[in-house]
Amino acid sequence: MVLLWQVLLLAGCDYFVSEQQAQVPFYNRDSRGRADTIGKLGTQSISIPAGVIDGWARYMGDPGDFADPKIKAKYQRPPESYDLPIESFGFLYRITDGDIYTSFRQTEEDYRRDNETLIPYGKPFPWAGVIIYGEYDAAPLNFxxxxxxxxxxxxxxxxxxxxxxxxxxxxxxxxxxxxxxxxxxxxxxxxxxxxxxxxxxxxxxxxxxxxxxxQFTHHINSCHHMFYNDDWHIRVLMIYSRTYLPQWQEMEGNIINILDSWRVSREGKLLGKQIGKA
Incomplete structure (x- = not known):
């Protein structure tokens, strides 16, 4: 399980622009008043519900995790907007019902319980670590x-x-x-x-x-699953127990449905009901 969190953390970074600095019409918020994470993922403007992302979203141009500290100190991210390109972010997806982890939702308790009651006994863990990557260059979207x-x-x-x-x-x-x-x-x-x-x-x-x-890794038969989506212009990575390989196609469809639920207009107006909103 440590590997899952390590992979997800690589998708984030520690460059946060406060809401006061951002020049946007408004932020969508959850029931606790927490503001969404916003930007443009591939071809779509999105508003990611607060409490979903594991770590932070990384935007295009952000220094890498292992960049020179002097470069990090000097870096100033452009103001947040619904057009600011997102490079990557990570979250947790529950394979058994298509839901996602959000802090201060029931899924937070569910995830904690599954860690305590399933992993120590070698039972299939129903959560997948997911990282979404925006693709912005001319490279072909295939493997x-x-x-x-x-x-x-x-x-x-x-x-x-x-x-x-x-x-x-x-x-x-x-x-x-x-x-x-x-x-x-x-x-x-x-x-x-x-x-x-x-x-x-x-x-x-x-x-x-x-x-x-x-593959087998320390007696855990795990899968690394990647796919491209041409409409969004994104690459998706999922890591999960091989037990759930038969559901690979359903997982791909559900991930796109989740992203679709976060789509907004360029002014930030939601185009549907957000999946995972607390």
Whole structure:
């Protein structure tokens, strides 16, 4: 579970512009009076409910987590607006019902309880760590190069090939390292970070839009699931227990539905009912 929070924290940063400094018409607020986080994610202006983001939203141009402290000290972020490009932010998504974690909502208590009652006993943990990345350059929105580079690295570094399996799984094309066999033992892989199973989904043009890898890491069979959305111009990363892999397509749809519920006009007027609002 530590890894999940570490990954989410990488999506945030500590450069906060106060509401008084921001030149915007108004902020949407929750029942406790907390102001939303605002900006433009990919192609859409959004208002993220207070208490949802784990850490802070990182905006384009913000110094990185490991940037020179002198650079951080001199940096001044432009005033917040519904057009200020968001680079990334993270939150927690509950796979079993499509809800999300928000502080001062029931989901806060639910998440704490699940940590205490499920993880210590090795039971499937129903929460996924999610990071959303805005994509603003001209790079293609697909994983074609990523997958081929993974295959090349396996061949050059660990000296085995990824073999496409004859049957798809859950609608995904499956590739297994050395056809699923550890060459050292002649038995199925039991634990090797370099021997993940790879699952992909292509669009009608043949471009890889969904890329999932699942592996054993310290006895936790986890998946890293990435997908692109062309309408939003974003890349999404989710990390969750492999138990929930059959729901990969539902998860992708639910994440986009959550983002859609946060859409606003350029003046900040909500276009729907926000999911996760306290």
């Amino acid at each position: 074609n190069f990523t997958v081929q580079d993974d295959f090349r690295s396996a061949r050059d570094v660990t000296h085995f090939d990824y073999i496409q399996q004859p049957q798809p799984l859950y609608g995904l094309t499956v590739y297994r390292a050395n056809n699923g066999i550890d060459p050292k033992t002649g038995e199925p892989w039991k634990w090797d970070d370099n021997a993940k199973d790879i699952f992909i989904k292509k669009d009608q043009a043949g471009n890889i839009k969904t890329y999932i890898d699942c």
